[in-house]
Amino acid sequence: MNFHILTLFPQMVEQGLNTSIIGRAQEKGILSVETINIRDFTMDKHKKVDDYPYGGGAGMLMQAQPVYDAYLHVVEKIKTRQRPRVIYVTPQGKTFKQEMAKEFALEQDLVFLCGHYEGIDERVLEEIVTDYVSIGDYVLTGGELAAMVMIDSISRMVPGVLSNKESGETESFSDNLLEHPHYTRPEVWRGKEVPQVLLSGHHKRIEEWRKEQSLERTRIRRPDLYEKYLSNK
Ligand code: ADE
Secondary structure, three states: EEEEEOOOOHHHHHHHOOOOHHHHHHHHOOOOEEEHHHHHHHHOOOOOOEOOOOOOOOOOOOOOHHHHHHHHHHHHOOOOOOOOEEEEEEEEEEEEOOHHHHHHHHOOOOEEEEEEOOOEEEEHHHHHHHHHOOOOOOOOOOOHHHHHHHHHHHHOOOOOOOOOOOOOOOOOOHOOOOOOOOOOOOOEEEEOOOOHHHHHHOHHHHHHHHHHHHHHHHHHOOOHHHHHHHHHH
16 A cells, blocks of 8 residues: 655654554555655745635635646556545545545555645645545644544554454444453552453453443443444344
């Protein structure tokens, strides 16, 4: 899986994604993360990439030309017959969910477009964007953090990225249930004991206990997911 990120702040994305699990997956050659600095494609002699909005109003907009040329650079590099999916990260998009992460993980190449200032000239969005995606109902100063969140979540669904093959599936949100609680040594910490059943070695009872905990936790913390679980059962 190859991620191509169109951004005005490449270092921000690179630093965030070159460590830990995503960094290791890049070293193993399972993933690649390439940043494309939109500013490198401006034709303005002062390297300007933004301008005032027609019709007036607050703030500046990213201009169409540098964004489009940065996109063409990626397309040229990928050289696939099909146009790659281009995700514009924006609070106006569809809310990102685990199922989307799984779906995007099936792509060979994914392009992320990160906006800044008040946004991007609508005409280039119409020309290149295939998916408008938000990470939640709040506004960030730019798209980079949102793109990083999505890339992290998509990456862990790519086979081979997580060392334990099952761990991508058995965690929170599979089946619309949250995970059961976890405990490790010591057996007693600040007077709190690990639930006895986990020390019993009785695998069937442990599984039953975990399932109960998972149901109860979902019912209390995420009643919306619990309803979904019940209706899909
Ligand atoms: N850019 C600014 N806010 C955002 C959000 N909530 N999701 C995705 N991209 C954004």
